[in-house]
Amino acid sequence: MTWLRGYAVLYLLFLYAPIILLPIFAFNDSTIIAFPLSGFTTQWFSEIPNTPALVKSVQTSVIIALTTAVLSTTLGICAARAGAKYTFPLKAPILGFIMLPLVLPEIIVAVSMLVVLLALGLPLGSWTVVLGHTLICTPFCIAILNSAFANLDPSLEEAAIDLGETRASTFRLITLPLVMPGIIAAMLISFTISLDEFIIAFFLTGTEPTLPVYLWGQLRFPQKIPVVMALGTILVVLSIILLILAEMARRRGLHRTGTQDSGGFL
Template sequence: MTPLRLYAILYLVFLYAPIVLLPVFAFNDGTVIAFPLRGFTLEWFRQLAEIPALHAAVLNSLAIAIISAFIATLLGICAARAGTRYAFPGKKGILGLIMLPLVLPEIIVAVSLLVVLLQLGLPLGMWTVILGHVLICTPFSIAILNSAFQSLDRSLEEAAVDLGETRWSSFRLVILPLVMPGIISSLLIAFTISLDEFIIAFFLTGTDPTLPVYLWGQLRFPQKIPVVMALGTLLVLVSVILLTVAEYFRRRGAARTGQKDAGGFL
């Protein structure tokens, strides 16, 4: 075994071992998160249905994730379309500034947004969290949609215009259907990122916490840890399903436009 292969195996084990242990303890009949296991139980999953505060946090997170995904994808469509179709002054600088949240630590983004919002006198709540999530999700949407728009043949749009369509109708009837797999992929990725995001939500949430913030609060109570493990197992399962569907649509879009697949999320 080569050193590089050994390093890759050790890295994957280190990365995914905690995720594998999550369902193990979620089904363990014991409140202490330690080996040896006591037995199999579904009690912790049953308790999830009896916590009203958890249900409210789930609804808050779903609403925030859906709205953030739609806004981020809409902005991503506009930015990717402009970046791949048109030339304008300062194009590289503007696009680089938009993509900056990808490399900035989230704690810096969260604190900066908190200071700005407090200075503007805006109350913290659901819409401030959406604002923060749109900020960090938009670069991911642009990165996904850029490849979808770059692979398009401009002659298709030009042919539609020559046949009497307007720029808007050619975009709606020709371009959007071709990039629809990328749009769906962007929506799913942005939804997943927003649903799982903690740091920005922790700083910008008001009296109605999101699901990750609620989970963080439950970690103070040792007797609640198994229930948190059960909920974490469900979240991991949902995230894997969403990422798998997003990857499917990404590959479908690449195959549809004849673009060489250089790898994706999975």
């Protein structure tokens, strides 16, 4: 299987080569993004706080990502709980319809939402980006939380109810702590997706662009590219950290329920 290993290595190089080049040029002492490198510098990182529009876009993206994470995880908890515990008419089609944004092209989702919002006469702004991001992040949260609720032993809830707890208090005191690692993983994943998402934000943003939209606009100015590279390096590191934390939370949840790890979030 030597050829298969070689293919895997070439595929990974093709996939991650741009990310590897990002920090290289972020520390390059030149505004020209090309080899050979002219020298080492941290100047571009120090210029990030001195760009008010950039700082504002970061604040906007963080607020939108936090709001999206809370909303999509809350909706994911409700849907995953209903799918794992209850039986109701048209259960499979309804759950499949909820998961549809996973396979729909984001450009279709963005244009459709833009048409609807303009037809209703609603102004574009941060809240419309939150709606769009919640729509695409909720299926990811459901996919993560499905396994958390499916692996939960129902006898634990039944025992709590037999001992006098209400269904609400049982869910709050027993169920939520057991699935909390899955909830944390879902929030971290949705936060990362929202923070990095561009297409929906590009179509639905108002006067306050998110960070990806702002960076896209700055690519027209070559002298701004090194600062963009520096910020991109920070975002890549942040995304990797969040994904590692999400994976640790997911594995901790599987360990607490005694379920065998099948690998990966989905």
